[in-house]
Amino acid sequence: xxxxxxxxxxxxxxxxxxxxxxxxxxxxxxxxxxxxxxxxxxxxxxxxxxxxxxxxxxxxxxxxxxxxxxxxxxxxxxxxxxxxxxxxxxxxxxxxxxxxxxxxxxxxxxxxxxxxxxxxxxxxxxxxxxxxxxxxxxxxxxxxxxxxxxxxxxxxxxxxxxxxxxxxxxxxxxxxxxxxxxxxxxxxxxxxxxxxxxxxxxxxxxxxxxxxxxxxxxxxxxxxxxxxxxxxxxxxxxxxxxxxxxxxxxxxxxxxxxxxxxxxxxxxxxxxxxxxxxxxxxxxxxxxxxxxxxxxxxxxxxxxxxxxxxxxxxxxxxxxxxxxxxxxxxxxxxxxx
Amino acid sequence: xxxxxxxxxxxxxxxxxxxxxxxxxxxxxxxxxxxxxxxxxxxxxxxxxxxxxxxxxxxxxxxxxxxxxxxxxxxxxxxxxxxxxxxxxxxxxxxxxxxxxxxxxxxxxxxxxxxxxxxxxxxxxxxxxxxxxxxxxxxxxxxxxxxxxxxxxxxxxxxxxxxxxxxxxxxxxxxxxxxxxxxxxxxxxxxxxxxxxxxxxxxxxxxxxxxxxxxxxxxxxxxxxxxxxxxxxxxxxxxxxxxxxxxxxxxxxxxxxxxxxxxxxxxxxxxxxxxxxxxxxxxxxxxxxxxxxxxxxxxxxxxxxxxxxxxxxxxxxxxxxxxxxxxxxxxxxxxxx
Ligand SMILES: CC(C)[C@H](C(=O)O)[C@@H](O)C(=O)O
Ligand SMILES: CC(C)[C@H](C(=O)O)[C@@H](O)C(=O)O
Numbered sequence: 001x002x003x004x005x006x007x008x009x010x011x012x013x014x015x016x017x018x019x020x021x022x023x024x025x026x027x028x029x030x031x032x033x034x035x036x037x038x039x040x041x042x043x044x045x046x047x048x049x050x051x052x053x054x055x056x057x058x059x060x061x062x063x064x065x066x067x068x069x070x071x072x073x074x075x076x077x078x079x080x081x082x083x084x085x086x087x088x089x090x091x092x093x094x095x096x097x098x099x100x101x102x103x104x105x106x107x108x109x110x111x112x113x114x115x116x117x118x119x120x121x122x123x124x125x126x127x128x129x130x131x132x133x134x135x136x137x138x139x140x141x142x143x144x145x146x147x148x149x150x151x152x153x154x155x156x157x158x159x160x161x162x163x164x165x166x167x168x169x170x171x172x173x174x175x176x177x178x179x180x181x182x183x184x185x186x187x188x189x190x191x192x193x194x195x196x197x198x199x200x201x202x203x204x205x206x207x208x209x210x211x212x213x214x215x216x217x218x219x220x221x222x223x224x225x226x227x228x229x230x231x232x233x234x235x236x237x238x239x240x241x242x243x244x245x246x247x248x249x250x251x252x253x254x255x256x257x258x259x260x261x262x263x264x265x266x267x268x269x270x271x272x273x274x275x276x277x278x279x280x281x282x283x284x285x286x287x288x289x290x291x292x293x294x295x296x297x298x299x300x301x302x303x304x305x306x307x308x309x310x311x312x313x314x315x316x317x318x319x320x321x322x323x324x325x326x327x328x329x330x331x332x333x334x335x336x337x
Numbered sequence: 338x339x340x341x342x343x344x345x346x347x348x349x350x351x352x353x354x355x356x357x358x359x360x361x362x363x364x365x366x367x368x369x370x371x372x373x374x375x376x377x378x379x380x381x382x383x384x385x386x387x388x389x390x391x392x393x394x395x396x397x398x399x400x401x402x403x404x405x406x407x408x409x410x411x412x413x414x415x416x417x418x419x420x421x422x423x424x425x426x427x428x429x430x431x432x433x434x435x436x437x438x439x440x441x442x443x444x445x446x447x448x449x450x451x452x453x454x455x456x457x458x459x460x461x462x463x464x465x466x467x468x469x470x471x472x473x474x475x476x477x478x479x480x481x482x483x484x485x486x487x488x489x490x491x492x493x494x495x496x497x498x499x500x501x502x503x504x505x506x507x508x509x510x511x512x513x514x515x516x517x518x519x520x521x522x523x524x525x526x527x528x529x530x531x532x533x534x535x536x537x538x539x540x541x542x543x544x545x546x547x548x549x550x551x552x553x554x555x556x557x558x559x560x561x562x563x564x565x566x567x568x569x570x571x572x573x574x575x576x577x578x579x580x581x582x583x584x585x586x587x588x589x590x591x592x593x594x595x596x597x598x599x600x601x602x603x604x605x606x607x608x609x610x611x612x613x614x615x616x617x618x619x620x621x622x623x624x625x626x627x628x629x630x631x632x633x634x635x636x637x638x639x640x641x642x643x644x645x646x647x648x649x650x651x652x653x654x655x656x657x658x659x660x661x662x663x664x665x666x667x668x669x670x671x672x673x674x
Contacts, residue, residue: 076514084514110553111448127481132518138485142519144464148475175566177413177421181469182479208569212577215552216447229512232545233570240549 007293010062010260011038014072016267017277022072024279024330025286031334032305034290034298039066043074043085053088060092063260070289071262072282075269083130086262090123095252095260096150097157098123098231099288102238102248107311108320112241114219119238120161121231122154122186123252128228146182146227151189157253158190158225159197169201169222170194173210173230186227211237239264246319247310249284251292259292261285271318275325278317280306283333305336344630347399347597348375351409353604354614359409361616361667362623368671369642371627371635376403380411380422390425397429400597407626408599409619412606420467423599427460432589432597433487434494435460435568436625439575439585444648445657449578451556456575457498458568459491459523460589465565483519483564488526494590495527495562496534506538506559507531510547510567523564548574576601583656584647586621588629596629598622608655612662615654617643620670642673 013022029036044056051057054076063069074085089095098121104113131143158170172190176183187204194202205213207230213220214234218241226234239248245265253259263281271277283306290299309315315332316322324332350359366373381393388394391413400406411422426432435458441450468480495507509527513520524541531539542550544567550557551571555578563571576585582602589597600618608614620643627636646652652669653659661669 087515127512128515132516134518138522140483140519140522142481142483142516144479144481146477146479175464175569178424178465178566179469179479181471182477185475185477208573211548211570211574212581215574215577216581229515232512233548236545237548237552237574240552244549244553 006035006037007068008037008039008066009289010066010069011040012059012069012071012074013040013042014074014267016073016075016269016272018072018074018267020273020275020277020326021263021279021282022070024326025070025283027330028283028302028333029286032298032302032337034295034302036290051088051092053083053085055085055088055092060089063089063093063258067256067258068289068293069260070282070286071260073263073265073267075267087128089260090252093252093254093258093260094124095254095258096122096124097154097253098235099161099251099253100235100238100248100264101288102235102242104242105247105307105310107313108243108247110241110243112218115238115241117218117221117224117238118161118165118167119224119226119231119235120154120158121226121235122150122228123231124228125150126228144179144182146185148185148189151186151227152193155190155193155225158223159193159200162200162223163197167200167222169203171210171221171224172202172204173207173224173226173234174204175207175230176204177206183227190225207234210234214238214241243320245281246278247280247284249281249288251285251288253292257292259289261289261292275327276318277326278319279326279329280310301337302333305333308336309333343372343374344405345374345376345403346626347403347406348377349396349406349408349411350377350379351411351604353410353412353606353609355409355411355604357610357612357614357663358600358616358619359407361663362407362620364667365620365639365642365670365674366623369635369639369674371632371639373627388425388429390420390422392422392425392429397426400426400430400595404593404595405626405630406597407619407623408597410600410602410604412604424465426597427589430589430591430595430597431461432591432595433459433461434491434590435572436498436588436590437572437575437585437601438625439572439579441579442584442644442647444650445580445584447578447580449555452575452578454555454558454575455498455502455504455560456568456572457491457495457560457562458572459487459563459565460568461565462487463565481516481519483522485522485526488523488564489530492527492530492562495560496530496537499537499560500534504537504559506540508547508558508561509539509541510544510561510563510571511541512544512567513541514543520564527562544571547571551575551578580657582618583615584617584621586618586625588622588625590629594629596626598626598629612664613655614663615656616663616666617647638674639670642670645673646670
């Protein structure tokens, strides 16, 4: 949706520090002259019956209309009978692939200095089916659902991603030695897709072993393709290797290029509105959004500026051990554009 | 079962390097005058119909009779229609708690030097139910089963373990924000047990977040109590922090003190019989066995000798970057007894 040369994107500032970091992203995007117009969306105050969550029909329609969006952190209010907001968005919009590039940041030291991988997570089924019941008192069954359609779709996404981003290997992560049929189907689909990409190496790694190898030598991995729950666990583990969720961007991608990028860290309500939040994860997610729209030079410009500020280490927010405010960081990034 | 002052224990040497490391353990135990008589057991060459696996009824009866055993690595031959050997043992013997102490080894440097935690994994149900079916073509359902009985049992085990081993905190690891009923039941059981142990701190950590924290600061954890699959993943992750499965012991404990200790690394068939295998994991598992039998001074003596050899770094097997043979390591340990 172009508007005076600009592309309109949905923006969910979200809860807690969400508005603080969304403002930061807006400001930096404006300074970088990124041709984006925001359609700001807020969740409903009550459960929308059409979505069975605080996500409203209008929220969904905005993303569907523009085809692209950026989302801050959201907390699902406690209570039964309605779904997680994040999951509602992923499921209702059929954002089937969750993509999280994870790379060591120069200037922000962790125990690992050579991480450069991408986790690609099936985002719509698996252990997240929501199908559970108490069979008899004290016995609960929870259904994991693996389909050929969703597994093939995410495997195709992973290989295409690898090809387009000059990555050389896809590792399918599974537990098919135990879930022989479910995870067996998942890797069967990955294998079939792998056959169509002879130039990309393909391997299968059992999830427990993958986690062990990730903490020993993450540099041996490149693109990891996983069912939902393993993707959830492994992507957080990987974020931990480079410093946490405050630094890692994420994209949820669906059919026809529909995409919603999001910061996956928490809402940190204790520091909300206090000019203390670190906007890095949302900003880098914004860069993924720009790239997805083909605005690569804007994406590079903003990402390089942000990484340069982090590398210098002068304007570091509290979560990274510094004393800079959100606005100091924003100013520093703008200064580097 | 005492025999001339000796206790009889079942020994499954297992496959691949299994016999090499089992011999190493025998030799060191003998030198340390550990009062153990071994009842050596081998798997069947064909599937035993009574167990639907290569584990024979006689194998199971041996462990049931002696109440205690030690097990090397085993590979399940590929094929459908029979169960993993490891799982058969755990399920048939109802070895409901898998215990893996994980601590940084002096002298063997990894990125982490302050790991000292214990993972306690529910070992009989969860995602390991084995219940799966293809509902319609291309759609597989896999059942995760969580029961109040098994969850309470493993939670009680974890708190009792914490109390007896002077550990101060139990973290229940879960994904109850998604599997509200299944994992919800698991943490509900953990909470009820926690109420009975006011001197032990209790917390709940979502599994993805737990993995992120484990790679950032494992020292914040003490005892982790988990459903089967998270336990499988997290225990391997933790082993990775200190150098891998070649160094970490493991115990499977059931009712009335029934216990089968095991090395959880692979069978490494390529180096089998070549005097190259590292017996540390099986040896430390043997020490867990001795402690379980109340033979603490023998356990300490052997464990201290093994840790001293590792700390010196002179007799290091290939997997640890050294050139020592299994027999060199054994001799060195015996020299330190
Ligand atoms: C908040 C939660 C529902 C979510 C998930 O489990 O997918 C989160 O952990 C994530 O990875 O985005
Ligand atoms: C070999 C496999 C069946 C087993 C498991 O998944 O439990 C292993 O990973 C373990 O942790 O002991």
